[in-house]
Amino acid sequence: MSTPRTIAPPSADVARAARHRVSTLAKPTGALGRLEDLGVWWSACAGVCPAPPPARVRAVVLAGDHGVTVGGSGVSAYPREVTAAMVGAFVAGVAGVSVLARQHDVSVRVLDLGVDADLAGLPAAVGAYKIRRSSGAIDREDALTPADTERALAAGAAIAAEEIAAGADLLILGDMGIGNTTPAASLIAATFAVPAAEVTGRGTGIDDDALTAKTALIQRALDRTAGRTAEPVARLTALGSADLAAGVGFLVAAARAGVPVLLDGVVALAEASVAEDLAPGCVAWWAAGHRSTEPAQQLAVDKLGLVPLLDLGLRLGEGSGAVAAVPLVRSAALLLSDMALLSDLA
Ligand SMILES: Cc1cc2ncn([C@H]3O[C@H](COP(=O)(O)O)[C@@H](O)[C@H]3O)c2cc1C
Numbered sequence: 001m002s003t004p005r006t007i008a009p010p011s012a013d014v015a016r017a018a019r020h021r022v023s024t025l026a027k028p029t030g031a032l033g034r035l036e037d038l039g040v041w042w043s044a045c046a047g048v049c050p051a052p053p054p055a056r057v058r059a060v061v062l063a064g065d066h067g068v069t070v071g072g073s074g075v076s077a078y079p080r081e082v083t084a085a086m087v088g089a090f091v092a093g094v095a096g097v098s099v100l101a102r103q104h105d106v107s108v109r110v111l112d113l114g115v116d117a118d119l120a121g122l123p124a125a126v127g128a129y130k131i132r133r134s135s136g137a138i139d140r141e142d143a144l145t146p147a148d149t150e151r152a153l154a155a156g157a158a159i160a161a162e163e164i165a166a167g168a169d170l171l172i173l174g175d176m177g178i179g180n181t182t183p184a185a186s187l188i189a190a191t192f193a194v195p196a197a198e199v200t201g202r203g204t205g206i207d208d209d210a211l212t213a214k215t216a217l218i219q220r221a222l223d224r225t226a227g228r229t230a231e232p233v234a235r236l237t238a239l240g241s242a243d244l245a246a247g248v249g250f251l252v253a254a255a256r257a258g259v260p261v262l263l264d265g266v267v268a269l270a271e272a273s274v275a276e277d278l279a280p281g282c283v284a285w286w287a288a289g290h291r292s293t294e295p296a297q298q299l300a301v302d303k304l305g306l307v308p309l310l311d312l313g314l315r316l317g318e319g320s321g322a323v324a325a326v327p328l329v330r331s332a333a334l335l336l337s338d339m340a341l342l343s344d345l346a
């Protein structure tokens with residue numbers, strides 16, 4: 001029997017009970033704002049109200065290079081060699097997300113899905129799911145072969161299963177790959193049928209001329225693949241990358257296993273947009289950690305009906321905006337469990 005496509009939602013009964021408990025806490029109705037919704041979501045995902053706060057939060061950073069950065073295309077403000085160097089920084093625990101993660105007791109695991117380098121100096125586990133070196137330049141060729149896409153989706157699902165087996169009660173998906181905002185924006189544009197001009201952002205900080213060229217490149221990619229990106233797996237083959245496809249597999253597997261995910265920036269939202277298409281219902285297992293400066297991220301968050309928790313002008317990726325939001329999930333859970341009820345007061 002094939003696996004059902006749609007994803008079972010978090011418990012509606014527990015959500016109702018949590019909503020009721022929120023309404024009886026010792027506070028004016030609605031006074032805890034979005035922390036109330038967050039607490040209800042967390043309880044429903046945990047299947048119990050009140051639910052203990054997340055104790056085993058695990059972040060996975062999927063790394064890969066992108067064909068669009070070859071030959072001085074100018075889509076990124078930084079050279080592609082940074083990708084491999086940053087993988088070393090994650091292993092050493094000195095990347096931006098590593099610092100936030102230590103502070104909030106979140107584990108970070110980096111995996112090379114498609115870095116265009118031989119990372120032989122790093123622990124072999126980093127390369128355990130490597131699919132290929134770099135993806136194709138999506139304005140001229142498909143990002144992946146269909147077989148690569150299937151392998152990457154399966155790799156992502158296997159990675160999620162490992163994190164869940166290790167006890168994760170909340171997952172975070174991070175990204176590392178110079179140029180990755182280009183395929184991410186392209187996937188979001190193709191998913192929601194909007195032109196390049198509505199999704200293209202400055203990524204690592206490109207100037208006006210580079211932004212014009214990046215927008216044109218994304219539009220060429222959309223035009224080149226028009227008519228064959230309606231199906232989500234074909235969309236990943238045409239416009240994605242190994243790391244992005246693995247992210248989609250990760251998100252679908254996590255939702256299927258009933259494990260919630262805090263989403264991060266534009267790459268996570270591209271993965272989420274495709275995952276929701278592939279397995280409708282996943283979105284109920286997600287919360288948006290933050291609002292990125294990337295227009296594609298903002299568009300995808302809106303289209304998926306999510307409301308970002310933080311709005312700090314972050315544009316780092318790596319899972320950083322999601323990790324920064326972990327204390328809010330913990331606070332929301334504790335408010336539901338530890339606050340007095342209005343009726344308890346003398
Ligand atoms: C040192 C450094 C660390 C990073 N950590 C995340 N990114 C982020 O920026 C890149 C995407 O932006 P674009 O599409 O403009 O290249 C990705 O590597 C993403 O993970 C970084 C970028 C750099 C330079």
Ligand SMILES: O=C(O)c1cccnc1
Pocket residue numbers: 181202203204264265266267292293294297314315316317318
């Ligand atoms: O939205 C993001 O996560 C982002 C933005 C710029 C560069 N890298 C990531």
